Amino acid sequence: MKKYLLTPTLLAVAALISACGSVPKNTSLLDQTRSDYVQAQNNPDVAKYAPLEMQQAGTALAQANAAADDRTSLEKIDSLAYIAKQKIALTQEVAKKKSAEAEIASSAKERDQMRLDQRTNEANIANLNAEKARVSAAVAQSEAALAQRQTQEALARTAQLEAQLAVQLADMAAKKTERGMVITLGDVLFGTDQAHLSADGVRTAQKLATVLQQNPQRSVLIEGFTDSTGSDAYNMALSQRRATTVRGALTDLGVAADRIDMQAYGETHPVAANDSASNRQLNRRVEIVLSNGSDRVIAR
């Protein structure tokens, strides 16, 4: 019985041993390496950029697998698996590097395009600024021309007014003094001992009013004088009345009262000795001093 069973049992054991022997040895490092390999195979960058390195890694892995199939020492298997694992990692790095380089190439192109765009932009801005400068220069030029023309016109107008004034003052026999142009209304323009103006006196007042209207910056000082005949008080009053008459005539002709100053001097400040009738007539007078500019005329 025992002998009968011995042969099949031995056969079974032998079969089991040989079955075990046909199972290749395995290590966790080899497993890890195989999984890394599959991962690399699934990376499209590896196929695109590192096919040669992938092939070499595959060869290294095949060597490790063959060592495992041949049941060589675990140390030998791990050694080959390690080399394969590092080669797979290297494949991934090469793929990364080439992918980065491809990115650099396309980025460089993009950057160059942007630099070009920027330069175009700068050129456009420069053109725009030049155009702006040109326009503002033209505007400034025309403004300057306008201002010059206006100045010239103002000067011409002033010159014209001055010329006109000179003619008008000459017509009124005005004398130039330091205080201003002096127009003398002689005794003949008043009635004797009277304070009303004769027709000629009114005409002179009209001319003066016209001058004042055309030269609005100027003002006048009206000064009344008499000869030495009669009392001082009487003469002072008469010179006052005559000056007032002239002021009234000017305000009646539209000259603003605040442009007119008035001063009576009586028999003081004669222009001739009071020794003859004709000289006394010269002393009986009203002098109108026209200011040179906008300054008021100072009384004597």
Added chain:
Amino acid sequence: MMKHSKPWALTLCCLAALLTVGCSSLKTPVTAEVAVSKATVANAASAGGAEYAPVEMRAAREKLALANKAMATKDYKQARSLAALAQADAKLAQSKANSAKAQTAADALQDDIRILREELERNNN
């Protein structure tokens, strides 16, 4: 008798010579492999391996040192295996350094582009 002893001696001499050549033929290629590994490690170091892949670089140097030690003790098999491992580590370190540098350059370029884009947008406004 004397005539027959000569070819025997010759055969023995040849055998001895063959054995000597056989033994030394293992030593010479391993020496070359270790040298190649050493050069690979040096290349990786000059490519910036220590900076960009310190783990692989350290592993490569340690294995190279062990390979040299194995050479000194005439353990050529171990030396060959260690040299191969060191070489794999060094090549990976070099590759890592190269890819990191390329990536840095790509990033710098992207920065350039970003700055240029900002400038363009500012000029356009």
